[in-house]
Amino acid sequence: MAKPSYLTAPRKSANLPKGIPYIVGNEAAERFSYYGMRTILVIFMTQYLKNAHGELSPMTDAEAKVWYHDFMAWAYFFPILGAILSDAFLGKYRTIIGLSIVYCLGHLALALDETRTGLTVGLSLIAIGAGGIKPCVTAHVGDQFGASNNHLLSKVFGWFYWSINFGAFISTLLTPYLLNQYGPHWAFGIPGILMFLATIVFWLGRRQFVHIPAGGKTFFKETFSPEGLRAMGKLVGLYVFIIIFWSVYEQNGSAWVLQAKKMDLNWAGVEWLPSQIQAINPILVLIYIPLFTYVLYPAVNKIFTLNPLRKIGIGMFLTVPAVLVIAWIESQLIAGKTPTIAWQLLAYVFMTAAEVMIYQTGLELSYTQSPNSMKSIIMSFYLLTISAGNKL
Template sequence: MNSMTSSMEIENKYPKGIPYIIGNELAERFSYYGMKTILVVFMTQYLMSQGKLDPMSDEDAKMWYHLFSMANYFFPIIGAIVSDILWGKYKTIILLSLVYCLGHLALALDESRIGLSIGLTLIAVGSGGIKPCVSAHVGDQFTSKNKHLLEKIFGLFYLSVNLGAMVSSLLTPILLNKYGPHIAFGLPGLIMIIATIVFFLGRKVFIAIPPVGWQQYKKDIFSKAGRKAVLNLSLMYVFIAVFWSLYDQTGSSWVLQAEKMDKTINLGFVKFELLASQIQAINPFLIIIYIPLFTYVIYPFFGKFFRVSPLMKIIAGMLIAGISFAIIAVAESRIASGASVSIGWQLAAYLILTAAEIMISITGLEFSYTQAPNSMKSFIMGLWLLSVSLGNLITAIVNSLLVSPDNPDGLLNFTGPEYFWFFAILMFVTGFVFVFYARRYKEESYIQSRDFEKLNPTLTENN
């Protein structure tokens, strides 16, 4: 009876390593989004060649932006494999964070295409490589006794991501405008160094799962459960990739559209004008509001009438994401007609797109972790992030095929609003098709389980 009671014991304390992971994530996301927020503006207005101003066209800048994003979300699968087989999560995060810092240094020192290429490559390797390890490392801190806290912690984790993103999205455009690229890219680099130090300080309290080695890894991936998880989730990620092809355009096509809008904000008691790249800060600001709103109000309300499953949330997110791009398409039509268009159109679209992000991104992250066998957590997180890479590849391909002054032989002649309508319709169709896939999906539930009487929670991986 006592052993049965012990096995069912519930703990409401958060693991000791969580503050270090959250602090690291907040600083790292400040670093990443601070750089990414100003990237398109830098490429179209500040890029140099042999000491002379040599900016890119809008189409080239969008293609570079999405190719970088694609690479940034491709490397997670590499980082996941290295972590699970060779280094473990802690060592992978520390070493690749140093590569990440070097990427920021290259961007801060060299304003040419060479500096841009080197910097973005190193950041893609570093940032991308640690992504699946950090999110899986969060889940590793929990056992069957406190796994009920996992949803709240993933929400807090996502909250830290967006707090860092919001502050940096407001700050680095001002730095770029007033002090130029050296300072604007240099500050995110400094913050990334701080992020690495914070994570290092938590090494003695982390619950760190050591690498399983190639033989065990191969056995788990090709086991019945492993094959099922990879196949089922990979199919789901193909659908979700279309969402990311829309979402990540908030840093490219939406910024370029904002350049043509009236960016004056009049609150009655105060009036000011935003920079085009600062508009992105509304997304993390809304995330901070939406996370508790959805967790404690919206989901529980609808849960009174029916089970709000993870896949149902994702379907709803896909459909309303399409609405956000329809709003952007209408705004672009008004711009094309010569009307003065307020930035309020984009703010309205952000209200909807951010709600879609809550329902797809946070839900997908948590759902992916629970569907992965224990030894494959990082690998599955890598597959999840690969969907973001695929989404950015879709956008990069579409932009590479557009007719433009630099590409007069392009295959797609989307002008203005047609471009945004294309993605809106693509998202609607994807959401409706995903309904049929979701109805056939059978959910699993995996969680790390450890016997703390036999296993020291601070393992040798991070010593």
């Protein structure tokens, strides 16, 4: 019998799985590419978009917001496609590699074509690629661990999440500068190059990864089994509230950027670009997660039990001051004043705190309340709340 090319079960080892550095490196580069592209979308559509004759033909602010949120909705709808392809047909590795190539082609279209045609093709391919790999990558991390090294899993997820936010922070600062100084070709091209490198890094790790075979028909039987349907039913009510949160939160990539264009962008001795302000979000996430986990949550638990539903409730409450700050800024702009961009930073302080309390808690509940055979599909349904929030 021929020896299989790839591992299908974790090695018996107390050490870190050999494939993990490839996954973390891939994720950092992929998140750089995604957030770098997303950060400049609204500015590109309202200031740089051209027609078929090469003449400037920008969108209105209202039209750009519609395009932005439609893209986001599709990007968080396609995780369902990725979960089905991965768990039923192709397995995680082949799904991630195949959709990463689609993802790269989307970046290429944006970098080469500054018209609505290039925008449509590019965003469509990126939505399919980025969305499709989302539920697969996290589950692929878990597949690498066995009983002998499972104690390292939480530490690796910490590195994994850190890599996401580090990539997001760097790209959110860099790509607006590239767009302003060198134009769309470089601003979209650099994220595309990073996505290509992310794909190569992941491919290089193929011999080190554990490849769990796809489930085939078993996947569909388990998904629509009584246990599977009960798991989904328990989470539906929670997801309704989370959809409302995302409908508010996702404005920071569109309405908040357009608002920043009208504000005084000189702050802390630096002249910021409107879309660069979004970089405060990943930095706050990196600060808040250890702060909440090791300081805030233990302190609150001494007063009352901070269960997952209470965390989500507090998170929903924290969105209110963020919205009030943004509304106050808008009233000042309407009155003819030019408030400092520091006011938006205050809104980010509240909104990012809400994000950490709601997103992380919802992620945990979705994972723990779903059967082992359904974790990818349940995670894709959780990501669907972001899609629905963008359509509200």
